[in-house]
Amino acid sequence: MADEKELRELCEALENLRWTVEACCRAGGVQEWAASPSARRAKAVAAPRASAERISEDGGRKTEGPPASAKRHPSPTPQPSVPDVRLPSSDTRHPASATRHPTPDLRPPSSATRHPTPVLRLPSSDARLAEIRAALGECSRCRLHAGRTHLVFGEGSANSGLVFVGEGPGFDEDKQGRPFIGRAGKLLDRMIRAIGLQRADTYICNVVKCRPPNNRTPQEEEMAACLPFLFQQLEALEPKVICALGACASQALLGSSKPMWQVRAKIHLWRGIPLICTYHPAYLLRNPAQKAAAWQDLKEVLKLLG
Secondary structure (H helix, E strand, O other): OHHHHHHHHHHHHHHHHHHHHHHHHHOOHHHHHHOOOOHHHHHHHHHHHHHHHHHHOOOOOOOOOHHHHHOOOOOOOOOOOOOOOOOOOOOHOOHHHHHOOOOOOOOOOOOOOOOOOOOOOOOOOHHHHHHHHHHHHOOOOOOHHHHOOOOOOOOOOOOOOOEEEOOOOOOOHHHHOOOOHHHHHHHHHHHHHHOOHHHHEEEEOOOOOOOOOOHOOOOHHHHHHHHHHHHHHHHHHOOOOOOOOHHHHHHHHOOOOOOHHHOOOOOEEEEEEEHHHHHHHHHHHOOOHHHHHHHHHHHHHHHOEE
16 A cells, blocks of 8 residues: 555656646746756756645645646737738729619519400300301202292391290291291280280291291201201300290201100200290191190290299
8 A cells, every 4th residue: 555655646746747847848947957957856856845745734635737837827829910901891892883783673564564465255146146147148058049039047136035936937028038027926026025025125036047938847958958057046146045936946956856745845955045845826826725835835934034
């Protein structure tokens, strides 16, 4: 144990000696150390004694670290002066605002300067009907044109919600070029007034545009020549309800050969448009007993018109 204690004291003495040498070097004692060898030996012997004395004075406590002289802060090493370099101010970095390039305005144009959006307007019903009439021309697509006086295209309101479709022109219609103006036309006018409308509030046309000889029923090839123009008329008018007058018109629009008693008193659809089938006014003139049934059909038309 004594050897260990002596060894520890010796190590502490050597450590203190190292701190003393370093302090002397920093404090400028290098010249004195080199000039006097005897002084060096005296200080080397005195250092461990001083360390031992400090230990005894502190009651045996071990003083760690270097002596007070070794804890002095080293004198600061002079640093080279840094030139004062200042950045130019914001006023001198750039040329005057008058010479700057203007910043482009990326904002969207105001509503006043925007180009107006073109509005695509579909032709009116009147304009479309005029185009269909022009396309029909002086029709000679079937043999009926040979005996006609006037082509009967149709008449009435282009904005009507109700379209009546008959069979074909009669004697009076062929002479004047207008649909339903004879005796059957007069009865149709009364039927229209009975549901609270006027003839001018409706549109009236026929399956064929030319009068068949002796008012006979149009033949299949004759109807086939005229039906494309009738369908175009109905598409241009876009009515709320179509009323087919007689078996010929009903069969042409339904694409069937069913008799009238099988198709009336029902709501059919022609390309999405409600279709009511009823008796032709000329038939009612010959069979007045069926006027009550026709009146029921007209009331259904009125209900669909709203």
